[in-house]
Amino acid sequence: MLRLSRRTLPQAFLAIAGALALSLSGSAGVLASGGNDGGNPSGPQPNPTIAEQTANFTSAQLALYSSKLAAVHAFAQAKASGASPDICVPTCVPNYHYSYMTVIWEGSADCACGPATAAETFSTFTHYYGTTSRSLSQTESDMQVCHTGCGKGPAWYTCAVGTYRWGLTDELNVWQGNNGYVMQNIYSGTDVYNYTAVDVGGYNFPVTYDGETWGPTYGYPLDNYQGVNWGHYFPAYGYDQSGYVYVADPHYAYDHKYTGTAVYEFIANFTALSPQVVW
């Protein structure tokens, strides 16, 4: 159980330059061996570096990205040290928080968890930031083309193939500018929890996950997807002090909680990209 004593983190900003430089220098992920991954789009996966992903960011978005990285670092350090991880960047990250999010069922066609995840995410921005709302049919339509940085890349979403991770990232950046979304590498369930806590708790920015419900290395990590190998997307709107993140699953059309570890394993089951959250 985490207890928070609020404090600001001026030191966090000292780390901005270094963190950003480190992050921009590396790829967002390295293509894993494994290739065709069943439910998720097979073939070449757009896997841009952080520098490529942030090329069109505004200076405010770049600064915010750096602040968030610093906050995750500080949050993780505080937790690891046993200290109360109260992080203010400048909005404080409480020990639990549940943002507003509209649950959107994929629908009878039910081939649209990526666009549904985008529409759910936009509902949060509309609620807190007054940005334009986007319905499922609108995000489905949006994502059938590639907006930025993709050259002759694939459509970001088709019913037959599914949704590309960068396609979702791109879509989220087209219709709101409060957060500059990137495909952010993660390495553990703790990372899933920490990154989610900073975005959701600090800013009411949803975080999205995509992966597979079964893989040979991690098995079936999600309690409500036992016995099936499915590629899937869903966004997180909350987290608690016990290590759980809360998602609005467009497949079941309701909210559910998973441990950060379960979500990490779900993400890592999709081996065509390195484990990442859209953050």
Next chain:
Amino acid sequence: MQGARHHAGSLVLIALAFLAASCVGPEASSSSPGASPSISRSPSAPPALRPSDWLRLGQVGVGNLGCNGQELAWTTQSIGQAKGNDEIEIATSESPHPHVVARASHGGTLIDDVPITGEWLVYLEYQQKGQSDFTNFWYLNAVNWQTGAVIKLAQATSGIGLSELPWYDAEGGRAVWNQVDTAGNEVLHLYDFEAGQSSRLNLPASMSPFEPAIFGSQVVFVDNATDPNRAQEDFLSRRGSLRSLDLTSGRVSTLDQDPTAFSPRVANGDVVWTVVSSGFKRTVALVPVAGGKITVVGGLDPITPQTNGSIVIWYDFASLHFMAFGVKAHRVVQLQVGSFPDVRSVFALCGTELYFALPPAVDGGSSTIRAVDLGSLSIS
């Protein structure tokens, strides 16, 4: 399995984008008629059980385990290789020298159930369409694990049949499965291996049967027609009332009217399943296959319970342990199997032997099928 949660006093403001708000999660069901009080009170101190390595499989993942008392079968997929290499292997429980009985032949996955009856093993190959709950194809086959002969039980390669995967079971020389017909209705089919004949089971047209399980002349299934949320459910999230069909008399009985049942299994005269009780909490329940008093077994966060008629066992996502319920002793215990902090795994209860395979990620990078004898548990 779909325990929706509401957070009292929290800032969660989940709202549905469509009018059918009830599909956020079913309302808590009332207690099942005849249910005994929950006995999932604080489980006893976990007995320490020492598993043995039954078979080391190497760098593969195990998708499922199945057994019939003498043989054990499992599905595998190699780690770090392109998909399409899924295999099904089988070995006798006394002599773990496996041989491959089936391979993915259409580029799909084989990770689903592998029930065995006599010398026949039933398996499913399928491929998801995009990231939907539709499929590009599925094939339900039976293979004679002694001769290698294959029988095609059912398949879908186009049309409405692609909208769901079948649930299936096999026992007593027969296989049973659910399938959507060309008119969009859910129906049950049965295949008799001795007669070599397939038939559609006769059920009232008002029923929407799925997740069949078979034991002797009894076919147990979930009737989705009673689920008030069915308009917003796909095949993975269905629930309904628990019913049985007597293949001899053709009589249909209701084992539990509660419309939140799912994942039934039947063995040695008992049916176990999962039900969503008050507060969206998942609970294991038990009833004789012939009908009668329902026992609400309990469980903190159970999934996929199995029984051998004297013990009910499940993995519990809250406790991270196997939990066992003694049918006669009416007692739940939390099992400490080996020293694994989290024993989440695929498993099969074969007589009193529990076989399980942990994910390689928590088992040194490779898979091992382990066995532990539950016969000595004081609850059995």
